[in-house]
Amino acid sequence: MSFLARVPKRVILFSIAIWISILFAFFSPFLSPHDPYKTDLSMRLIPPVFQKGGTWNNVLGTDHLGRDMLSRIIYGARVSLLVGFVSTFIGSVIGVILGLLSGYIGGKTDSVINKLMDIQLSFRVILLAIFVISIVGPSFRNVVIVCGIASWVTYARVVRGQVLSIREKEFIEAARGIGCSTIRILTRHVLPNVFSLIIVISTLEIGRIIVLESTLSFLGLGVQPPTPSWGNMILDGKIYMLQAWWITAIPGSVLLMVVLGFNIIGDYLSDLMDPYMKQLME
Amino acid sequence: MFFIRNLFHAVFIIFAVSTITFILLYVSSDPVVMLLPPDAPREEVIALRESMGLNDPLVIQYARFLGKLVKGDLGYSFFYKESALKLLVERTPATLELACFGMIFALVIAIPLGILSAVKYRSGFDNLSLGFATIGQAVPIFWLALMLMLIFSVFLGWLPTSGRGNWKNIVLPALSLGAYPMAAIVRLLRANMLTVLRMDYITVARAKGIREFWVVTKHALKNASIPVVTLVGLQFGSMLAGTIVVEMIFGWPGIGRLAIFAIYHRDFPLVQASVIYMATVFIIINLIVDFIYGLLDPRVKVGRMAL
Numbered sequence: 340m341s342f343l344a345r346v347p348k349r350v351i352l353f354s355i356a357i358w359i360s361i362l363f364a365f366f367s368p369f370l371s372p373h374d375p376y377k378t379d380l381s382m383r384l385i386p387p388v389f390q391k392g393g394t395w396n397n398v399l400g401t402d403h404l405g406r407d408m409l410s411r412i413i414y415g416a417r418v419s420l421l422v423g424f425v426s427t428f429i430g431s432v433i434g435v436i437l438g439l440l441s442g443y444i445g446g447k448t449d450s451v452i453n454k455l456m457d458i459q460l461s462f463r464v465i466l467l468a469i470f471v472i473s474i475v476g477p478s479f480r481n482v483v484i485v486c487g488i489a490s491w492v493t494y495a496r497v498v499r500g501q502v503l504s505i506r507e508k509e510f511i512e513a514a515r516g517i518g519c520s521t522i523r524i525l526t527r528h529v530l531p532n533v534f535s536l537i538i539v540i541s542t543l544e545i546g547r548i549i550v551l552e553s554t555l556s557f558l559g560l561g562v563q564p565p566t567p568s569w570g571n572m573i574l575d576g577k578i579y580m581l582q583a584w585w586i587t588a589i590p591g592s593v594l595l596m597v598v599l600g601f602n603i604i605g606d607y608l609s610d611l612m613d614p615y616m617k618q619l620m621e
Numbered sequence: 622m623f624f625i626r627n628l629f630h631a632v633f634i635i636f637a638v639s640t641i642t643f644i645l646l647y648v649s650s651d652p653v654v655m656l657l658p659p660d661a662p663r664e665e666v667i668a669l670r671e672s673m674g675l676n677d678p679l680v681i682q683y684a685r686f687l688g689k690l691v692k693g694d695l696g697y698s699f700f701y702k703e704s705a706l707k708l709l710v711e712r713t714p715a716t717l718e719l720a721c722f723g724m725i726f727a728l729v730i731a732i733p734l735g736i737l738s739a740v741k742y743r744s745g746f747d748n749l750s751l752g753f754a755t756i757g758q759a760v761p762i763f764w765l766a767l768m769l770m771l772i773f774s775v776f777l778g779w780l781p782t783s784g785r786g787n788w789k790n791i792v793l794p795a796l797s798l799g800a801y802p803m804a805a806i807v808r809l810l811r812a813n814m815l816t817v818l819r820m821d822y823i824t825v826a827r828a829k830g831i832r833e834f835w836v837v838t839k840h841a842l843k844n845a846s847i848p849v850v851t852l853v854g855l856q857f858g859s860m861l862a863g864t865i866v867v868e869m870i871f872g873w874p875g876i877g878r879l880a881i882f883a884i885y886h887r888d889f890p891l892v893q894a895s896v897i898y899m900a901t902v903f904i905i906i907n908l909i910v911d912f913i914y915g916l917l918d919p920r921v922k923v924g925r926m927a928l
Contacts (some may be wrong), residue, residue, distance in 0.1 A: 457630070458637045461907075462899050463862030466880075470642070470896050473884040474649045550761045553904040554866060557763050558881065573764060577870075584771055591764035607756070 350607045353600035360597050363416035369412035373397075375567050379405035384583045402575055410587065411567040412593055418561075418568035419597065422552040424481050429487025430548075431541055434494025435533075439525050441495065442502025452499075456492050464489045468621045472560045479562050482555055484606060486548045493540055501533045536613045539612060543605035546598040553594055569594045625763065628913055631904045638900045642893045643686050647679065695894035700886045705894035709876055713902075715785060716868070716875030720860045722791050722796035731803045735810025739818060740837055750807060757804025763866040766797035770870070783872030794871045798863050802856035809852050813845035849916055854910025858903040 343351070363370060382405035386393045393400060395515025408570035441452035459467075468485045475481050504527075505511060514524050555561035564571055569590040576586025657666060670676055674685060689696070695706040705831050734754075738747045770793060772781045784790050817823065826836045864877035872878070876895060883891035 448884055454633070457634055458641070461904050462632050462638060462641075462896070463859060463899065463903065465862050465865065466896055466899055469865065469884060470892060471645065471894060473887075474889070517640070520833075546759060549760075553761055555765055557761075558866070558869075562883075573767065577767060580767065580771055580775055584775070587764070587767050587771065591761070591768065594764065595756070595760055598761070599756065602755060602759045 347607065349603055353596075353603045356596050357604070360420060360593075360600075362417045363413045364420045367414045367417060371407075371413040373407035373410045373596035375406060375410040375414045377406060377565070381405065384579065386583070387585050387589070390585075391441055397587055400583070402572070402586050403579050406587060408572075411572060412569070412590055415569045415590060415593075416597075418479070418556075418566065419549050419552060419594065422479075422486055422562075423549040423597075423601075425483050426490065426548045426552075427541050427545045429484070430544065431494050431537055433488065434491035435498050435530075435537060437491065438495035438498025439502055439529060442499035443521070443525055443529065445508055447606070449499075452495065456495060459489075459492050462552060467556060468551060469560060471560065472555060477555075477560045477563055481553060481560050486551050486555075489551070490544050490548060493544060494537065497536060497540060499535050501536060502529055505529055505532050514585035528556045535536060536612065539605060539608045542601055542608060544600035546605070549594070549598055551568040624912060624915075627908055631908050634904055635897070635901050639687075639690055639897050640683075642896050643683060646889055646893055647682070692896075695897060696890035698883070698888055698891040698894075700883070700888040700891065706893045706898070707900045708891065709894060710878060712874060712879050713874045715873060716864050716877060719791065719794055719798060719864055719868070719873055719875060720857060723860055724802060724857055725799075726795050727799035727803035727806060727856075728853070730799075731806035731810065735807045736814060736837060736842065737908035738807065738811040740816030742815060747811075751811070754804040754807040757800045757807075760800060761798055762801065762863050763870060764869045765800055766793070766867055769793045769796055783874055790871075790873075794867050794873055797870075798860055798867050801863070802853070802860060805852060805856060806849060810845060810849050813848055814841060817841045817845045847914075850917060851910060851914050854906060854913070858906040858910075859905060860898055861906075873914065 367375075379401075382397070382401050383403055385397050385401040385405075387400040387408075388395055388398050390400075397407050397409070399412065401407055402411070437452050437455070441449045468489055471485050472481055511524060511528055514528050519527075523591055552561055553568070553570030553573070556568045557574045559571075559574065560566045561570055564575075572590040573587050573594075576583065576588075576590075632667075652889060661663065674682060677685075677745045693706060695709070696705070697703070698705050698708060701708055734750045738750045741747050770782055773780045773793060780789050780792055781787070782793075814837075818837070823841055826840045827833070861877075864873075864875055865880055866877070867873065868877035869881045876899065880892065880899070881896035882888075883895060
């Protein structure tokens with residue numbers, strides 16, 4: 340417990356929020372009080388329980404088709420978190436490999452990868468994602484791939500910077516001296532030294548990817564209805580904002596909490612690390 | 622010399638971005654399907670393909686695309702039946718106006734917040750403004766825009782939900798767009814001020830009896846703000862991408878809304894032109910930022926050369 344006492348309260352609080360959303364995603368069928376797909380036009384636009392006209396049957400109200408908001412939010416966690424984790428994984432694998440190669444091999448490889456980073460950075464991520472998805476068509480798989488590919492640069496840049504300094508250390512020279520292959524040096528000696536850094540970046544990137552996914556869904560380019568995602572729920576609510584504020588406000592608040600959670604934990608982790616690495620990431 | 626090298630680099634990036642959009646479009650879509658009704662006779666389809674040069678080999682099509690690009694021809698919009706570049710240029714002032722106001726708003730709020738947070742380090746005010754900045758960096762722009770609309774247009778009825786022309790129209794879009802840069806500037810300025818305020822020359826200034834107010838605003842801020850200038854420039858470029866969502870929500874007639882409109886109508890030449898155009902604007906802004914930064918801080922030139 341002495342360890343927990345040193346962790347700031349906000350970090351603990353938001354970790355709990357994230358664990359709740361992960362529970363939502365894993366156990367949505369058991370946790371959701373209603374079927375998220377079941378429409379009932381006689382029950383449409385019921386306000387949340389704390390507002391006049393709300394009922395305990397639909398704690399967070401219903402949407403324009405009479406579907407239960409709470410159940411849809413619980414199911415929506417699946418899309419956001421799954422895209423968040425899988426895309427982050429894809430992005431980190433690409434980024435780390437390119438970063439390792441560019442930092443360790445140097446020379447031509449390095450300058451090509453650097454050029455690639457510049458190209459990727461000048462495509463604003465959201466613009467690239469919108470462009471590619473509008474061509475290949477919106478689907479869960481495409482969103483995951485595009486979000487993943489769109490996020491490799493930060494990893495590559497940071498890992499490259501780290502490798503440049505690790506490369507000159509004695510233990511790497513020793514490994515080279517006893518005849519280790521480049522791949523072995525990279526995976527057994529360099530990678531473990533940048534691993535904690537990768538975890539920090541990933542935590543910060545998950546938040547960004549969840550925002551990107553919800554933005555795509557909001558533009559109608561993400562996961563397609565009727566599958567609930569927080570982004571397309573907000574899109575649904577946009578037209579009904581005059582009559583039903585909760586359809587936009589509530590899923591967005593949940594989204595904000597989760598993104599805030601990942602960012603706060605990521606910030607905390609990077610504060611624990613060397614300030615120089617923090618500079619690299621900004 | 623330094624600037625010219627950057628310029629070459631910028632041209633290369635624009636060329637690469639254009640090539641990527643060309644390849645993506647080439648492998649994935651057939652414009653003829655979009656131009657003709659589904660029941661069009663076969664001969665018509667073949668004739669149109671031929672006249673558009675779609676039957677030529679990839680290399681020839683690519684060469685033609687590059688040839689047009691060099692002349693500033695970004696293609697022809699299916700939907701508007703007009704030059705895509707002309708459509709984009711017409712809408713650029715609206716987008717730049719929005720981005721400028723967004724940035725002004727961000728700076729007006731962020732500079733005092735950043736300075737005060739550093740001066741009152743670890744106070745309640747500092748925590749509050751850091752919390753504010755953390756939320757500003759996490760909140761999805763589109764949702765923030767909708768919530769501002771909900772509060773100020775639907776509930777309070779103070780500001781209009783869409784349009785352009787009146788000063789009232791720009792407040793909500795600019796606020797939504799400025800939130801992220803504001804948060805980023807607060808955090809960076811605070812961090813820089815904290816470092817600078819501990820330096821020896823600040824102690825000297827204080828020892829000379831200069832009022833604390835001037836020590837902070839003149840001596841410290843001057844050095845702490847150099848990295849902020851770069852951040853402002855980079856964020857300004859990023860805001861152009863944010864305009865896509867904000868313009869769509871508030872019906873702001875800029876390039877972002879044009880791009881979304883083109884996507885919804887599957888007007889691929891216009892989509893492609895928007896991507897190339899926005900990337901180019903972003904790169905030009907970065908060039909200008911680098912240039913200004915070089916003027917502000919002479920050490921930069923040496924540093925960049927060494928890299």
